Amino acid sequence: MKREIKVAIVEDNAGVREQWTRLLGDAEGFRLVYACADAESALIELPVRCPDVILMDINLPGMTGIECTARLSVSLPKARILMVTVYRDDDNIFKALQAGASGYLLKRSSGDQLLRAINEIMTGGAPMSGEIARRVICSFQRPAPALDSDAELTARETEVLGWVAKGLASKEVADQLGISTRTVSLHLQHIYTKLHVRSRTEAAAKYFGMTTDGGEK
Numbered sequence: 001m002k003r004e005i006k007v008a009i010v011e012d013n014a015g016v017r018e019q020w021t022r023l024l025g026d027a028e029g030f031r032l033v034y035a036c037a038d039a040e041s042a043l044i045e046l047p048v049r050c051p052d053v054i055l056m057d058i059n060l061p062g063m064t065g066i067e068c069t070a071r072l073s074v075s076l077p078k079a080r081i082l083m084v085t086v087y088r089d090d091d092n093i094f095k096a097l098q099a100g101a102s103g104y105l106l107k108r109s110s111g112d113q114l115l116r117a118i119n120e121i122m123t124g125g126a127p128m129s130g131e132i133a134r135r136v137i138c139s140f141q142r143p144a145p146a147l148d149s150d151a152e153l154t155a156r157e158t159e160v161l162g163w164v165a166k167g168l169a170s171k172e173v174a175d176q177l178g179i180s181t182r183t184v185s186l187h188l189q190h191i192y193t194k195l196h197v198r199s200r201t202e203a204a205a206k207y208f209g210m211t212t213d214g215g216e217k
Contacts, residue, residue, distance in 0.1 A: 005122055008051035009035040010042045010068065011084075012060050016107065020055060023111045030118065037061070039068035047075045053118050056101070058085040058092055066092070066099050073100030080121040084114065093132060097201040103127040124169035126201065153194060160187040165204040 007024055009032065011017045017035055024030045033049045036042055039060050046054065054072065058065040069081050082103040083096045093104055103121050105114065106129045117127035153161065156177075163173040170184045177184075192198060195206045 004029055004031040005053060005118060006031050006033045006049070006051045007118060008033055008042070008046055008049060008054045010037075010039065010054060010060065010065065011035070011057045012037040013057070016057075019111075020114070023114065027115055030115070039063035039065065039071075042068055043071055043075070046072060046079070050076070051079055053121055054079055054081045055084050055114075055118075056081050058083060058087050058096065066095050069096060069101050070099035082117060082121055082127070084109070088129075088131060094202075098198050100199055102201075104132045105129050106131065124172070125167065153191060157187050157191050157194075160184060161191050161203060161207050164188070164200055165207040 007030055009017055009020050011020065014037070017037065021032055021035055024032045033051050034042075034045050036045065037060075040062055042054075054076075056065045056069055060068065065083065065085070069083070072079065072081060080102045081100060082105065083101045084105045084107055085092070086107050087093075088106060096104060103117055103126050105117055105127065109117070109129060120127045159177060160173055163176055168176065170181050170188070174181045174184045188200075188203075191203055195203055197203045197206060
């Protein structure tokens with residue numbers, strides 16, 4: 001029997017929160033474990049509830065959803081955080097992804113699109129609304145700043161980064177390279193440090209910039 005996906009909601013709009021609650025309650029394979037209206041409650045309750053996926057709004061009372069995402073990425077490293085918001089500007093998109101979000105949907109997305117995104121994020125994907133994906137791709141196509149000579153990646157780190165940029169999860173990268181997932185994690189830590197990034201998405205952006213500019217591969 002397929003395991004249910006445990007979902008939490010952090011959304012201050014009561015109508016939206018209730019709509020998502022009904023959607024998850026009616027859909028097979030999903031279980032709502034917690035819903036709240038502010039980041040402060042989420043930081044207390046979600047580490048106890050251990051959701052697989054967190055639906056996160058940006059414009060919350062008090063602490064923002066972006067700051068909450070950054071903190072939950074530390075306390076719940078295995079949870080996937082899906083931003084679902086009205087904001088579609090580059091600044092909020094990239095701040096959210098840099099904070100640790102694994103996907104970004106606009107609130108006008110349908111219920112079916114939201115459920116598909118939750119399933120996709122659970123299999124290592126990075127679901128995004130079409131408009132958001134176009135903005136991210138455009139940012140990849142901008143020239144990336146050159147790396148300092150003392151920050152160059154090793155051949156193995158470049159291999160790991162290449163597979164990560166293709167969307168593979170750590171276990172899949174490990175299988176491709178014949179190494180352990182712990183070794184992949186160590187390589188990623190070194191990559192993040194050298195490239196001055198905090199997430200897979202930002203590291204992938206740097207990778208695409210490097211390959212587009214004819215640099216390392």
